[in-house]
Amino acid sequence: MAVTLADVAARAGVSSATVSRVLNGNYPVAGSTRERVRRAVAELDYVVNGQARALAAASSDLVGVLVNDVADPFFGLIASALQREIAAGPGRLPGDGKLAVVCNTGGSPEAELTYLTLLERQRAAGVVLTGGAVEDRQHTAAVTARLARLAASGTRIVLCGRPPLPDAGAEITTIAFDNRGGARRLTEHLLSLGHRRIGCVAGPLERSTTRHRLEGHRAALAAYGLAPEVAAGEEFRDLPGRPVVHGGYDRSSGYDGALELLRKDPAVTAIVAANDTAALGVCAALRDRGLSVPGDVSVAGFDDLPFSVDAAPALTTVRIPLQEAGARAGRLVLGRSAPPPGAMATVATELMVRGSTAPPSGSAR
Amino acid sequence: MAVTLADVAARAGVSSATVSRVLNGNYPVAGSTRERVRRAVAELDYVVNGQARALAAASSDLVGVLVNDVADPFFGLIASALQREIAAGPGRLPGDGKLAVVCNTGGSPEAELTYLTLLERQRAAGVVLTGGAVEDRQHTAAVTARLARLAASGTRIVLCGRPPLPDAGAEITTIAFDNRGGARRLTEHLLSLGHRRIGCVAGPLERSTTRHRLEGHRAALAAYGLAPEVAAGEEFRDLPGRPVVHGGYDRSSGYDGALELLRKDPAVTAIVAANDTAALGVCAALRDRGLSVPGDVSVAGFDDLPFSVDAAPALTTVRIPLQEAGARAGRLVLGRSAPPPGAMATVATELMVRGSTAPPSGSAR
DNA sequence: GATGCGGAAGAAAGCGCTTGCTATACAGAT
DNA sequence: ATCTGTATAGCAAGCGCTTTCTTCCGCATC
Numbered sequence: 001m002a003v004t005l006a007d008v009a010a011r012a013g014v015s016s017a018t019v020s021r022v023l024n025g026n027y028p029v030a031g032s033t034r035e036r037v038r039r040a041v042a043e044l045d046y047v048v049n050g051q052a053r054a055l056a057a058a059s060s061d062l063v064g065v066l067v068n069d070v071a072d073p074f075f076g077l078i079a080s081a082l083q084r085e086i087a088a089g090p091g092r093l094p095g096d097g098k099l100a101v102v103c104n105t106g107g108s109p110e111a112e113l114t115y116l117t118l119l120e121r122q123r124a125a126g127v128v129l130t131g132g133a134v135e136d137r138q139h140t141a142a143v144t145a146r147l148a149r150l151a152a153s154g155t156r157i158v159l160c161g162r163p164p165l166p167d168a169g170a171e172i173t174t175i176a177f178d179n180r181g182g183a184r185r186l187t188e189h190l191l192s193l194g195h196r197r198i199g200c201v202a203g204p205l206e207r208s209t210t211r212h213r214l215e216g217h218r219a220a221l222a223a224y225g226l227a228p229e230v231a232a233g234e235e236f237r238d239l240p241g242r243p244v245v246h247g248g249y250d251r252s253s254g255y256d257g258a259l260e261l262l263r264k265d266p267a268v269t270a271i272v273a274a275n276d277t278a279a280l281g282v283c284a285a286l287r288d289r290g291l292s293v294p295g296d297v298s299v300a301g302f303d304d305l306p307f308s309v310d311a312a313p314a315l316t317t318v319r320i321p322l323q324e325a326g327a328r329a330g331r332l333v334l335g336r337s338a339p340p341p342g343a344m345a346t347v348a349t350e351l352m353v354r355g356s357t358a359p360p361s362g363s364a365r
Numbered sequence: 366m367a368v369t370l371a372d373v374a375a376r377a378g379v380s381s382a383t384v385s386r387v388l389n390g391n392y393p394v395a396g397s398t399r400e401r402v403r404r405a406v407a408e409l410d411y412v413v414n415g416q417a418r419a420l421a422a423a424s425s426d427l428v429g430v431l432v433n434d435v436a437d438p439f440f441g442l443i444a445s446a447l448q449r450e451i452a453a454g455p456g457r458l459p460g461d462g463k464l465a466v467v468c469n470t471g472g473s474p475e476a477e478l479t480y481l482t483l484l485e486r487q488r489a490a491g492v493v494l495t496g497g498a499v500e501d502r503q504h505t506a507a508v509t510a511r512l513a514r515l516a517a518s519g520t521r522i523v524l525c526g527r528p529p530l531p532d533a534g535a536e537i538t539t540i541a542f543d544n545r546g547g548a549r550r551l552t553e554h555l556l557s558l559g560h561r562r563i564g565c566v567a568g569p570l571e572r573s574t575t576r577h578r579l580e581g582h583r584a585a586l587a588a589y590g591l592a593p594e595v596a597a598g599e600e601f602r603d604l605p606g607r608p609v610v611h612g613g614y615d616r617s618s619g620y621d622g623a624l625e626l627l628r629k630d631p632a633v634t635a636i637v638a639a640n641d642t643a644a645l646g647v648c649a650a651l652r653d654r655g656l657s658v659p660g661d662v663s664v665a666g667f668d669d670l671p672f673s674v675d676a677a678p679a680l681t682t683v684r685i686p687l688q689e690a691g692a693r694a695g696r697l698v699l700g701r702s703a704p705p706p707g708a709m710a711t712v713a714t715e716l717m718v719r720g721s722t723a724p725p726s727g728s729a730r
Numbered sequence: 731g732a733t734g735c736g737g738a739a740g741a742a743a744g745c746g747c748t749t750g751c752t753a754t755a756c757a758g759a760t
Numbered sequence: 761a762t763c764t765g766t767a768t769a770g771c772a773a774g775c776g777c778t779t780t781c782t783t784c785c786g787c788a789t790c
Contacts (some may be wrong), residue, residue: 389748
């Protein structure tokens, strides 16, 4: 049915080996022959069979991208930039370049492992894991083992927005986000405005991103002498006046979390949310409670997602250069750019002060 | 290096054919043999080579998804639901199920064709084209031809959010969005509020989505006797008091478009934007001009993207069930659900009235 | 005019799997 | 005791490409 190399070869009056060589351009072929083959390819509308090629050459045109949910702008931005980067061939020739296989894990460890198997099955050229890692000893070990295997078989691995995996060998490159630093500067900003009762609607438990942002938050508080310094790894103390609740990175978690926070401490003057999406939920909850932002309560997000600047009021947040990170991950996963020293780069985050934060009102409520 | 079927066969003391049969479960194998093979697979951590399988079985685990930009929530929502749907195997068994290859075309016809070639190369099991089509005779013909070829070679094709391709044979299923109806109801809503000077920051020219939304808009105006009925296919008349400008689906296009609109007719009392993202830009521009929404100018979006409800003020818009559509496209592209009659379904859109639209203020500005 | 050499093309052996066909074995039927 | 039928398992031929090794040809070299 389909046109094969042999058909093209017959038409051009050469062997299939020669056609293959013309197509790949990795072996000298006389100019006239090349022309003849080219013409035959065009006339027959020949399209190579990628699977056959991959099998024979032990190569692959696929790069896997694991995300929590590609509909979440955080991941969408990374995935989009990554896809664009790898699609552009080395010589910017269209038709070279790899295809991105996007996998929604929903944050589930099992799904993560399942997709890694599926990508191993496809003998993917590379795999990029994005977003925070689930911090579970067993799961981390399982993922590390799978990644080590993949790496050993030639698949390039890049972690984007998650902490490095020390036990997996040096083959794994990491692009980490400075969540801790960003969170710290964010909370410092609130403290410097005069806030002291700062609530926290944090992300899911056992997530590296959650932990890092919380650590930054705590460090800022500690620097102001507001909370005892707690040894690393220890549970964050849920202090009166600085309550912490956990939820997801979605709007409704923010909404529910804000209500719970208000129950724990009705006098909070500021709330830092898990991310911008959750922050929108926080704002909505406050509005529904008749509290104004930032008049009664200041609210801060994280990530600086595109919609944040248009929220009401515009969200104070921490910007992460997600697209740059995604593009860089793409270059790294193809080996198109050299890995950073130590196989790990940390991308800086930037505090974006906007309308949703202001000094606390001195008045009682 | 890698473990192959033959290795497993040797370990289990059977032929590779038997191993293949156990793995695929499509041929009777004695229970004891099956057990032995299963054990060997587990002990060797065997993962089948998808490319070899695909080549031999003339099958594929890949489904292509063409989007403008997966970072755009409109496409992200569709792609996400689609991916989730196809990843779940027929028997909900993980490990069955297909992988989604996401391709950002950026709305470029050439990119669209390039990706179709790449997907043909991979012998994709299916391809889903999402979002409005570029309405160019030549390009439509080229795409139609390519899709017909793909369909002929067994690749299932689904169009999601774009008009059907009549000349491509019946193999192509279409899920169309009722953009026209939605736009019409939206403009009717504005008219019924009393608006008569309604500006339009429309999407890109030559895009089916843009055309349909504009047609709905125009139909509503015509029904109010506000614009002459214009024959289909004719250019939309840019009437004084009802100016139309074109741009992209992004925020800055909305911003610039709004400014241009105000230049054309400083007295507009309402603006309908190309979509919600552009609407945010429109609101920002109005704000920067010192105009309040909806006090001075009402603004409406389209799509009901997740952030729209949290905008300031909440956007009146037209809801498209993007996730449902994406999931349905996933089912259709795998042949898991039967195509609708006529190979075409239109999904209804719903007017969402929120705070960004209100009756025009009687006062002069 | 025999020899050697480099450039260009072909023959053919896989890559790792699926699957049609064949072979074997044992049960029941004749 | 022979024949037929029904399970299982194996053989081997591909699937469409890449790539090594060989062959072939023309030309400069001695």
